[in-house]
Structure formats: C-alpha cells, structure tokens
Amino acid sequence: MAELYELSMLLGDLEEQLVTCMRCGMCQAVCPLYAETGRETDVARGKIVLLEHLSRELLKEPEAVKQRLENCLLCGSCAAACPSGVKVLDLFLKARAIINGYLGLPPAKKAVFRQIMTRPALFNRLISIASRFQGVFTRPAGEILGASCARFESALLQDRHFMPLARIPWHAKMPETDEPAGPDKTKVAFYPGCLVDKVFPDVAKSSFKALRHHGVKIYMPANQACCGIPALSSGDRKAFMQMVRCNLELFADKDFQYLLTPCATCTATIKEIWPMMGQYFPPEEQEKITALAAKTMDITQFIADKYVLQRKYDDSVDKGGVKVTYHDPCHLKKSLNVHVQPRTLIRVNPAYTFVEMDEADRCCGMGGSFGLQHYDLSKKVGNRKRQNIYQSGAEVVSTACPACMLQLIDLLSQSHAGIRVKHAVQIYAQGLG
Ligand code: SF4
Ligand code: SF4
Incomplete structure (x- = not known):
C-alpha cells in the first residue's frame, strides 16, 4: 500500500514537470543516441510524450516502456x-x-544494490576477493593502456577491453585520515568514488599529492x-537512499570546507541528484543533503580556482x-559547467602541449549501465569520439571522470592506437615533481 502511494506521488510529481516541454525538437539535434539510431523514441521529446501517458502505458506494455526509458545515456545534452x-x-x-x-x-x-552496495565494508571485501x-576469467589485452579482455566467451564482457580491478584499492593503500586544519584552515573531505577507489587508485594518489603540495x-x-x-539510474530508489544515508553519516556533521571528488559523475550526483531526490528524505536529512551538496566540488575546479592562476594560453x-x-565528461561540463579548470591543470604542466579536439564535449557513449546493456550502441557513439581524438594528433587523451576513462580505454585499446588515457589531476600532479 505504501509503495502504491509512493508511486502515485512520483507520478504526480512527473506530471507537473512534463508540461514545460514545448516540443521544439532542439533536443533532437544534440542527442548522441539519436545521431546513431534516428529514432524519435530515443530523444528527450519522444520520451516525454511517452511519460505523458505513463500510467496508461504502464498498464498496457510495461516492459516496452521500461526499454524505451532505459535507451538513454543520461548524458544531459538535451537538458x-x-x-x-x-x-x-x-x-x-x-x-x-x-x-x-x-x-x-x-x-x-x-541483491547487488540492496545487499552488497549498501554495505560498504562487505562490498570492499567482495571486490578485493x-x-x-x-x-x-580475464587476460591482458595490451600493455600500453593496461586493459584486459575476457578469457572465455562472455555475454556481459563481449569483446570489451576493460581495466582490471586494482590489486590494492585506494582505501587499502591509504587508511582513513582526519588531519587537523592547518594555518590557512583549508580542510577538505575526499570522496574518491567507487571507480577511482577500486579501478584507478592512481587518480586518488595524484589527488592527494596535489592537495598536500598546496x-x-x-x-x-x-x-x-x-x-x-x-x-x-536502474530505478532502485530505496538502495539509492540507503547509500546516501551511509555517506551522510560519514560526512554530514564533520568540519571541512569542501567535499572533493575526482569523479565527474559522483560530483554531479552529490551536487544535483541528491538534492533533486531530497523530497523523499525526512526534513533533517534534507538539510544535511543540501549542506553537503553546496560543499561538493570537482577536484580540478578546486585546485585550478584556488591555487593556479588562470591565464591565457596560446595553444x-x-x-x-x-x-x-x-x-569533457558530460556530468562535468553539461551538468556543472566545469570545463576551463581541468584544461588549466593540464596546460600548466610544461611537459605537455595542449591540443583541442573537435566536439570535445560530445558524449563518449559510456552512459554508466547503458554501456553494459547496449554495448554495440555505446561503441557506435564512442567511435565518433575516437575519430576526433585521432584527428587531434594527441598522444594522450585526458578527462576528469573515471567512467569516461573506462570508455576511452576500451575504444583506444581495441584499435591499438598507442594513445594513453589520463585524468587531468594525474597530469597536474606529475608536473609537481
Ligand atoms: S525537451 Fe526537447 S522538445 Fe521539449 S522543450 Fe526541451 S528541447 Fe524542446
Ligand atoms: S540524456 Fe543524452 S542520450 Fe538521453 S535523451 Fe538526452 S541527449 Fe539523448
């Protein structure tokens, strides 16, 4: 009964927002998925039409509705x-x-969301095993990028080149820490996010190096x-809320000025999605969510704005x-308008020469679980990104999101292009000596 009430609440909430769409079709021109499929149902406008009849469609063809809604990279280009x-x-x-x-x-x-991912200690133990x-199950797929591929035929892995789990994740390399604020009182909380912690711990190491340097x-x-x-994004609001609560317990009442993450998706989620879902939490938790969201910042933005002089570069x-x-990760540029700062961190390293690629802010095709469920389409979207990288003549492609790093590594490792992938904070930290 409670669930039905919650569903009707959600439906009512949707209806209020749907009326703002005026069917102009501007979203069609920028949707990376539509560019590949040419299907109106993949565009925001098409999905909004579907949502207007959601309660009727839910009764008629629920599975078809689900599929159409999940056919989306959640890249935010349309928004x-x-x-x-x-x-x-x-x-x-x-x-x-x-x-x-x-x-x-x-x-x-x-089971994965509710029994494992909502219990971080258990999740960490299982990932470590x-x-x-x-x-x-996997074997190396090339030395330059360090990717792996499936050893046996696998419907999930297909012919992907993916980064293996780190032998030692960041939380095992760096035990919990709570340093007293220094003379200038700048103290931050560090939230690596799952992918940096478990797949790219070097990004966390570089983040610590840069923060300590300053x-x-x-x-x-x-x-x-x-x-x-x-x-x-898989529709499990309960598990989402439990994960938010775990993190509120760790961060909400602590004394720090900023919560920094090197993951564009985590930054956008804590800053925008948590408050957006705030209405489903009791008022005292809503307050904590709002306060934490206001303190949350992408690490490249924090370092560049606070410690690196913004100057003009002649590329x-x-x-x-x-x-x-x-x-540009979609969740950083399109959601948070952060695009100058990661470039600044790259440009201040004199060992690198910056070249801008065409369509730098076009989605790479990863889209979180979209890439898992619709790998062929994800690769098609990614091919355009790969071509733009090739045409730039770059030897390294940098970004500021570990999910984009995974997709770029897959695209570039499969073509044995010899192009490396690095987070902007890795390039910056490398320049600090
Ligand atoms: S959602 Fe798409 S069709 Fe609707 S107003 Fe926005 S751009 Fe126009
Ligand atoms: S979020 Fe991205 S993929 Fe989804 S409809 Fe909008 S532009 Fe298309």
Whole structure:
C-alpha cells in the first residue's frame, strides 16, 4: 500500500514537470543516441510524450516502456540545449524509479544494490576477493593502456577491453585520515568514488599529492558508500537512499570546507541528484543533503580556482611536449559547467602541449549501465569520439571522470592506437615533481 502511494506521488510529481516541454525538437539535434539510431523514441521529446501517458502505458506494455526509458545515456545534452529548461534527467530518473517500482527489479540487481552496495565494508571485501581471482576469467589485452579482455566467451564482457580491478584499492593503500586544519584552515573531505577507489587508485594518489603540495588538510573516512547513481539510474530508489544515508553519516556533521571528488559523475550526483531526490528524505536529512551538496566540488575546479592562476594560453605554439587533448565528461561540463579548470591543470604542466579536439564535449557513449546493456550502441557513439581524438594528433587523451576513462580505454585499446588515457589531476600532479 505504501509503495502504491509512493508511486502515485512520483507520478504526480512527473506530471507537473512534463508540461514545460514545448516540443521544439532542439533536443533532437544534440542527442548522441539519436545521431546513431534516428529514432524519435530515443530523444528527450519522444520520451516525454511517452511519460505523458505513463500510467496508461504502464498498464498496457510495461516492459516496452521500461526499454524505451532505459535507451538513454543520461548524458544531459538535451537538458543543456533545452530552451524551456525542462529538467530532463530529473524526469527520466524519477520515471525509471516509477517503472521499476511497478515491475520490480531483477533479483540479481536487487541483491547487488540492496545487499552488497549498501554495505560498504562487505562490498570492499567482495571486490578485493574478485580482484584476486579476476585472472581466471580475464587476460591482458595490451600493455600500453593496461586493459584486459575476457578469457572465455562472455555475454556481459563481449569483446570489451576493460581495466582490471586494482590489486590494492585506494582505501587499502591509504587508511582513513582526519588531519587537523592547518594555518590557512583549508580542510577538505575526499570522496574518491567507487571507480577511482577500486579501478584507478592512481587518480586518488595524484589527488592527494596535489592537495598536500598546496598544504590542504584532508578528511577521508573508511567505508564510504557508492554515491548511489548506479542504483537510481536502474530505478532502485530505496538502495539509492540507503547509500546516501551511509555517506551522510560519514560526512554530514564533520568540519571541512569542501567535499572533493575526482569523479565527474559522483560530483554531479552529490551536487544535483541528491538534492533533486531530497523530497523523499525526512526534513533533517534534507538539510544535511543540501549542506553537503553546496560543499561538493570537482577536484580540478578546486585546485585550478584556488591555487593556479588562470591565464591565457596560446595553444598555437607547439612547446614540443607530449601532445594531449581533453574530453569533457558530460556530468562535468553539461551538468556543472566545469570545463576551463581541468584544461588549466593540464596546460600548466610544461611537459605537455595542449591540443583541442573537435566536439570535445560530445558524449563518449559510456552512459554508466547503458554501456553494459547496449554495448554495440555505446561503441557506435564512442567511435565518433575516437575519430576526433585521432584527428587531434594527441598522444594522450585526458578527462576528469573515471567512467569516461573506462570508455576511452576500451575504444583506444581495441584499435591499438598507442594513445594513453589520463585524468587531468594525474597530469597536474606529475608536473609537481
Ligand atoms: S528541447 Fe526541451 S522543450 Fe524542446 S522538445 Fe526537447 S525537451 Fe521539449
Ligand atoms: S540524456 Fe543524452 S542520450 Fe538521453 S535523451 Fe538526452 S541527449 Fe539523448
């Protein structure tokens, strides 16, 4: 009964927002998925039409509705281009919660989200066991990028080149820390996010190196939970809320000025999606969410704005360094308008020469679980990114999101292009000596 009430609440909430769409079709021109499929149902406008009849469609063809809603990278390109300010991601995430609330989640997904990912200590232990045995199922796929591929035929892995789990994740390399604020009182909380912690711990190491170089004191508690976006984008609002609560316990009442993350997706989730879902939490938790969201910042933004002088760069001068280009993560540029700062961190390293690629802010095609479920389409979207990287002549492609790093590594490792992938904070830290 309570679930039905919650569903009707969500439906009512959606209806209020749907009326703002004026059907102009501007979203069609920028949708990376539509560019590949040419299907109106893949565009924001097409999905909004579907949502207007959601309660009727839910009764008629629930599975078809679910599929159409899940055919989306959640890249936010449509929202960024929409002249009416339709909160497209807000609509889609809430609609996914409705449909999955109605249909129920597949049992395996439900178990992973609710029994494992909401218990960070258990999640860490299981990932650590998996990292020891991953070699049974995977094999190296090339030295330059360090990717692996499936040893046996696998429907999930297909012909992907993916980064193996780190032998030692960041939380094991760096135990929890709570340094007293220094003379200039700058103290931050560090939230690596699951992918940096478990797959790219070197990004966290570089973040610490850069923060310590600038005398910033760090609070990093053990047993941090996922930011919740994998659960919410799969429609599991309950698991999402539990993950948010785990993190509120660790961060909400602590004394620090900023919560920094090197993951664009985590930053956008904590800053925008948590407050967007705030209405489902009791008022005291809503307050904590709002306060934490206001303190949350991408690490490249924090370092560049606070410690690196913004100056004009003349990229037409070839400084003879390693050629590097930059891919804008959708969740950083389109959601948070952060795009100058990561480029600044790259440009201040004299060992690199920055070259801009065409369509740097076009989605790479990863889209979180979209890439898992629709790998062929994800690769098609990614091919355009790969071509733009090739044409830039870069030897390194940098970005500021570990999920984009995974996709870029897959695209570039499969073509044996010899192009490396680095986070902007890695390039910056490398320049600090
Ligand atoms: S751009 Fe915005 S207003 Fe125009 S059709 Fe798309 S969602 Fe609707
Ligand atoms: S979020 Fe991205 S993929 Fe989804 S409809 Fe909007 S532009 Fe298309």
